[in-house]
Amino acid sequence: MTEFSHDHIIPFKESGKSKKEQVAEMFDRIAPRYDLTNRVLSGRTDVAWRKKAIRMLKKYEPQLLLDIATGTGDLALRACKMLEPQHVTGVDISAQMLEVGRQKIAREGLSDKITLEQGDSENLQFENNRFDAAMAAFGVRNFEHLEKGLSEMHRVLKPGGQLLIIEFSRPRPGIFKGLYQLYMNVVAPQIAGFLKQNKEAYQYLNQSARAFPERRDFTAILEKTGFSNARYRTLTFGICCVYTAEK
Template sequence: MITISSFGNYVSSHPMAKFAHDGVVPYQNSELEKKQQVAEMFNNIAGRYDFMNRFLSAGIDVKWRKKAINLLKPLRPQQVLDVATGTGDFAIMAHKLLHPEKITGIDISEGMLAVGKEKIKKLGLSQLIDLQKGDSETIHFPDNSFDAITVAFGVRNFQNLEKGLSEMLRVLKPGGKLVVLEFSRPNKPVFKTVYNIYMNILAPGIGKMLAKNREAYQYLNDSMQTFPERDQFTQIMQGVGYTDTSFNPLTMGICCIYSGTK
């Protein structure tokens, strides 16, 4: 059974799925819950994740990350939490651009964290960037712990979107800011057609050939197609308590930067 949410998205019959993407999973035949499947998927592609990111986006994702992090410069955050930190790319860039006292990165994939910790060690940043295993929907830090929180291409992977957003709000200090970078769907018809061909056919095929994991890149497309984006996502942010929410589409709408304040 499928129902329609108030935002017009199809919602899975899974008991924890309120929004359509909550019920989208990497492995259709697995009995594991979404977050466990996501952890397994990223463990499987961890060693090739950074290369595939640069390859599939032609390197433009680096510019997206810089724009997102630069939104935090006026805030001058000293304690930063990077949720779904993966291999630590966003955390490393945040250190270079913001120079905070400490960046803590959390992720459910031990494989991704292992790659990230090695990168951070080689850069001599182990005292400034701490990566640890953690669940975005149960963040093990006290209320009001961080000046800023970042998430790059991670909110689609939340098993319960509202719970994850609420947890991040809880650990933000009053006046603190959340910045989210996430894929979105382009609106212009011609580019939308080309984009859909790329995401439906080429990206999964390249993923199978280079990363040996077609499911991961098929999941990327499936979760993107159902994610509540732009106004819908900022409405959800407002619903859990964020203020001053906004979104900024990038590169003809294939990515958006979202922000909100506690």
């Protein structure tokens, strides 16, 4: 199985724990203010990205959805409201992120439609061919082994099932790319610190986003792990990509 440079980027460089353990610890630490920080850092653009991505699934009318690296359940909630499926299952490695997510889901009165479970996205505890669609927003770059996680998503999808992944990407050379790098490298960690979030965590998220294989490189990985018709669409000057594929 191929290793990628972002597989080895870890949140806490002095820690002897595995990437998977460190990622869980990192998200447990930042869970209470994670949603607020995301909204501030992105100017709520991340909300628009999720809406645009989920619209791409609408024509398939998926009834059983899987949300990988669900975090606080933002994508699961948005999909439930926009697609009106039978059920959405969210999986995440961080217990504290899931607790925040369950509270949000309960406030929306959707606890009977969305279930959040703690688990390892690279070793899913679901049978083969279970879900109509599998989704992930800003989570697959946190996999310890990218191809293993993608293969698991492929395994649990029904034949003809749809894959939807949202990830950061790097803008093409130009003025905006310079501004983007300044924001990600300097401004965002300072904002995270001001909001009493862990600066190390947001520096890791920036570094892992920069190292992640993007656009055609990532669609090639999707096809290598068994998906077909892999495509991408850039959003907001190329700082985000929505990837789609099918089993």
